[in-house]
Amino acid sequence: MSSDLEAKGVHAWFAKHHALADVSLTFNTGSVTALIGPSGCGKSTFIRTLNRMHEFIPSAAMAGEVLLNGQDIYEKGIDVTKIRLQIGMVFQKPNPFPSMTIGENVLSGLKLAQLKSDNKDDLLEECLVRAGLWKEVKDRLGAHAGGLSGGQQQRLCIARSLAVKPKVLLMDEPCSALDPGSTLRIEDTIRELASSMTIVIVTHNMQQASRISDYTAFFLSDGGPGQMVEYGDTSNIFSNPKDKRTEDYVSGRFG
Amino acid sequence: MMSIPTPHKPWAMTPRELLYPTLLILASALATFFIVANTGFAGKLAYAAVFFTLSSLSLFFLKLRTVGQQAAIDSLASSFMLTAALLVFLPVASILFSTLQKGLPGLHPSLFTETMFSASYLDPVENGGLLHAIVGTLYLILLTVIISVPTGILTALYLTEIKGPGSRFIQFTVQAMSGVPSVVAGLFIFASIIIATPIKASGITGAFALSILMVPTVTRTAQEVLLLIPNDLREAGLAMGATQWKTVSTIVLPAARNGLLTATILGIARIAGETAPLIFTIGGSDKLNLNPFVDYQGALPFYVWKGLLLGTPESIQRAWTGILVLLVLVLGLFTIARVFGSRKVGK
Numbered sequence: 001m002s003s004d005l006e007a008k009g010v011h012a013w014f015a016k017h018h019a020l021a022d023v024s025l026t027f028n029t030g031s032v033t034a035l036i037g038p039s040g041c042g043k044s045t046f047i048r049t050l051n052r053m054h055e056f057i058p059s060a061a062m063a064g065e066v067l068l069n070g071q072d073i074y075e076k077g078i079d080v081t082k083i084r085l086q087i088g089m090v091f092q093k094p095n096p097f098p099s100m101t102i103g104e105n106v107l108s109g110l111k112l113a114q115l116k117s118d119n120k121d122d123l124l125e126e127c128l129v130r131a132g133l134w135k136e137v138k139d140r141l142g143a144h145a146g147g148l149s150g151g152q153q154q155r156l157c158i159a160r161s162l163a164v165k166p167k168v169l170l171m172d173e174p175c176s177a178l179d180p181g182s183t184l185r186i187e188d189t190i191r192e193l194a195s196s197m198t199i200v201i202v203t204h205n206m207q208q209a210s211r212i213s214d215y216t217a218f219f220l221s222d223g224g225p226g227q228m229v230e231y232g233d234t235s236n237i238f239s240n241p242k243d244k245r246t247e248d249y250v251s252g253r254f255g
Numbered sequence: 256m257m258s259i260p261t262p263h264k265p266w267a268m269t270p271r272e273l274l275y276p277t278l279l280i281l282a283s284a285l286a287t288f289f290i291v292a293n294t295g296f297a298g299k300l301a302y303a304a305v306f307f308t309l310s311s312l313s314l315f316f317l318k319l320r321t322v323g324q325q326a327a328i329d330s331l332a333s334s335f336m337l338t339a340a341l342l343v344f345l346p347v348a349s350i351l352f353s354t355l356q357k358g359l360p361g362l363h364p365s366l367f368t369e370t371m372f373s374a375s376y377l378d379p380v381e382n383g384g385l386l387h388a389i390v391g392t393l394y395l396i397l398l399t400v401i402i403s404v405p406t407g408i409l410t411a412l413y414l415t416e417i418k419g420p421g422s423r424f425i426q427f428t429v430q431a432m433s434g435v436p437s438v439v440a441g442l443f444i445f446a447s448i449i450i451a452t453p454i455k456a457s458g459i460t461g462a463f464a465l466s467i468l469m470v471p472t473v474t475r476t477a478q479e480v481l482l483l484i485p486n487d488l489r490e491a492g493l494a495m496g497a498t499q500w501k502t503v504s505t506i507v508l509p510a511a512r513n514g515l516l517t518a519t520i521l522g523i524a525r526i527a528g529e530t531a532p533l534i535f536t537i538g539g540s541d542k543l544n545l546n547p548f549v550d551y552q553g554a555l556p557f558y559v560w561k562g563l564l565l566g567t568p569e570s571i572q573r574a575w576t577g578i579l580v581l582l583v584l585v586l587g588l589f590t591i592a593r594v595f596g597s598r599k600v601g602k
Contacts, residue, residue, distance in 0.1 A: 079323060
């Protein structure tokens with residue numbers, strides 16, 4: 001199996017604060033990896049090192065390597081915008097661009113990254129279909145995105161990230177602001193997307209992790225920097241964890 | 256125990272990467288001198304324009320060669336922003352410089368202990384002082400703040416919190432007020448108070464005139480600041496059974512504290528140097544008057560205006576020194592306000 005994205009010994013700091021220690025993980029194409037763990041364990045920090053969003057915080061520093069198809073994305077002289085083009089991100093709160101219509105939102109990546117598309121209408125439909133939103137919005141593509149429900153907005157944001165054809169999609173708690181129905185729709189979307197791309201999802205919802213992911217990584221901070229305690233097949237992590245702390249967490253004894 | 260690697264910032268520019276841009280900027284500077292010396296360009300502005308064009312273009316082509324077209328456009332946009340920021344900084348620096356340069360020679364200790372009561376503006380600058388004007392200006396600022404800050408903030412609260420009847424009309428009026436020429440404010444107070452009522456020109460009438468200018472500034476800024484306070488905070492307060500006033504006074508206003516201080520400072524900045532509204536309203540006395548409610552008072556801008564009007568070398572020197580003192584006084588007030596105003600606000 002080819003490995004699309006690989007983190008090697010990643011550490012992260014905010015000024016003096018060591019937020020994340022020594023995480024090594026491989027994300028395979030066509031798989032969904034869930035990152036679980038209590039708040040403040042460094043999951044979000046980790047996911048943001050994977051597409052170089054970490055460096056937007058002025059005090060941030062890091063160590064280690066992140067390889068995309070074998071190439072270090074932190075290498076000198078690399079064009080960081082090209083990296084983020086290949087590693088998309090969906091955020092916790094739905095953030096459609098307020099001044100754009102639904103259609104413009106989906107195609108906004110083409111404009112932002114100055115890409116060309118032969119057939120924008122096909123691309124628009126394809127992205128919305130893959131994000132599971134096409135049926136609901138196909139008759140009002142010219143309407144403003146603000147009129148959609150929270151769940152629809154989040155699926156619009158997923159469709160938006162798909163339009164630039166990323167190889168990897170990072171999702172930072174994409175369902176935490178949504179109701180169960182919308183959450184279910186997005187989980188279906190994630191499962192369908194997984195066949196063609198690499199998905200990394202941070203979630204607080206353990207049922208969600210067990211429903212949608214192939215692999216699970218459990219993060220924990222014991223007061224010091226956040227660390228990855230255990231990684232494995234999702235079924236193993238949930239039914240047969242090796243580490244006592246993982247067992248306590250997935251069985252709901254803390255966190 | 257694992258070994259912890261040293262934190263680093265792979266995204267930061269290394270000295271090697273900084274080398275080329277630095278060299279290009281230096282080369283642009285050299286080329287600028289060459290071009291200005293050998294072509295029809297002349298003057299300081301030519302240096303600036305040629306240097307900016309050369310350095311931003313060379314950085315553009317560096318990025319174009321090393322990264323790509325989009326990065327090059329990005330670098331060009333950054334160059335424009337930096338230039339705009341420098342353009343804003345330039346006049347400020349030049350004002351400070353010329354004020355210091357021209358004001359310092361007239362500075363002497365008796366400026367702060369004597370008045371112009373027994374001296375003439377045409378005397379050598381060592382005669383007389385501007386104590387009367389400093390006292391007058393401090394009174395003016397104090398009285399204007401006392402009138403304008405509560406008025407302005409309460410108006411802003413009415414517009415953002417209560418949103419009661421007439422909000423749109425008040426909003427429109429405040430906007431119109433901020434466009435009133437300052438001399439009109441002075442004339443208005445002169446006509447409506449000094450002529451029409453028994454109150455005669457004094458410190459307080461000057462403060463009335465300045466308030467007409469300060470109220471809209473404070474209101475508009477305070478309004479912007481209050482709009483930034485998230486609605487969740489108001490709802491959280493109301494949901495605990497608080498009245499609107501309690502919510503505003505214990506939650507909204509403290510949260511907006513720093514911004515309201517900025518509103519006050521901007522307001523003071525608006526009025527501290529105003530001369531025109533004072534011409535008809537303060538009297539412009541040359542002797543010390545500690546009572547702003549009775550009799551004429553002096554003020555620093557007034558002193559400067561008089562000095563420039565007389566036009567002799569001595570009086571112009573007095574004017575520049577007056578400007579310097581006014582500048583230091585206003586900067587001092589702002590510093591005090593910032594230090595005391597932000598002390599209690601934790602992170």
